[in-house]
Amino acid sequence: MPARVCGIMPGSYFFGSWQKCGVTRKPKMEFTTDILSVFDKKWALLTAGDKDKFNTMTISWGGLGTLWGKPVATVYVRKSRYTHDFMEDNDYFTVSFYPEEYRKVLGVLGSKSGRDMDKMHDSGLTARETDHSITFEEAETTILCRKLFCQELQTENMLPEIATAFYSVDAKHDMYIGEIIEIIP
Numbered sequence: 001m002p003a004r005v006c007g008i009m010p011g012s013y014f015f016g017s018w019q020k021c022g023v024t025r026k027p028k029m030e031f032t033t034d035i036l037s038v039f040d041k042k043w044a045l046l047t048a049g050d051k052d053k054f055n056t057m058t059i060s061w062g063g064l065g066t067l068w069g070k071p072v073a074t075v076y077v078r079k080s081r082y083t084h085d086f087m088e089d090n091d092y093f094t095v096s097f098y099p100e101e102y103r104k105v106l107g108v109l110g111s112k113s114g115r116d117m118d119k120m121h122d123s124g125l126t127a128r129e130t131d132h133s134i135t136f137e138e139a140e141t142t143i144l145c146r147k148l149f150c151q152e153l154q155t156e157n158m159l160p161e162i163a164t165a166f167y168s169v170d171a172k173h174d175m176y177i178g179e180i181i182e183i184i185p
């Protein structure tokens with residue numbers, strides 16, 4: 001059954017939080033989804049930067065939940081990704097979801113690096129400014145996040161089989177937890 005997540009009523013405890021972030025509109029905070037499979041099955045674009053310089057990449061690892069009394073989104077970015085540089089340099093990021101017809105585009109954005117291609121030109125997506133960050137016109141839902149926390153997933157703290165399977169060759173992931181500031185339809 002689809003679960004409604006982040007159904008926060010503006011005006012409750014979340015009110016002070018979005019005002020402090022410099023967001024001037026009342027945030028929309030409703031997102032109806034199958035929470036356990038939205039990343040895994042649907043995929044998403046993780047984007048950071050501003051209109052002059054940004055990068056985006058496909059993600060299928062992530063989560064939505066609650067931490068420190070705030071609605072949060074968590075994403076995992078290998079240090080080798082070009083997007084990692086933008087996640088480090090910016091205080092906000094977006095996670096955006098797309099209709100099925102964009103699956104092929106997400107496949108390309110998840111197999112080539114912004115270091116080697118003009119992702120905007122080659123994907124055909126149209127950049128759209130949000131408060132503090134960037135998403136795309138074609139998104140059906142965008143989650144705007146303010147970075148709260150970042151930490152490397154350290155192999156010594158994992159089950160050995162996970163460390164071997166995922167980090168023998170490839171770079172480690174950094175985990176980013178962002179406060180959900182707005183859910184943009």
Ligand SMILES: Cc1cc2nc3c(=O)[nH]c(=O)nc-3n(C[C@H](O)[C@H](O)[C@H](O)COP(=O)(O)O)c2cc1C
Pocket residue numbers: 043055056057058059060061062076077078080081082083084106107109110111112113114115
């Ligand atoms: C379906 C799919 C899901 C992916 N999920 C992630 C992910 O959660 N984290 C990650 O670091 N890379 C993930 N990737 C890989 C990046 O999207 C890919 O390496 C991309 O080319 C990086 O682009 P960039 O170098 O421009 O940042 C995924 C790729 C695909 C196709």
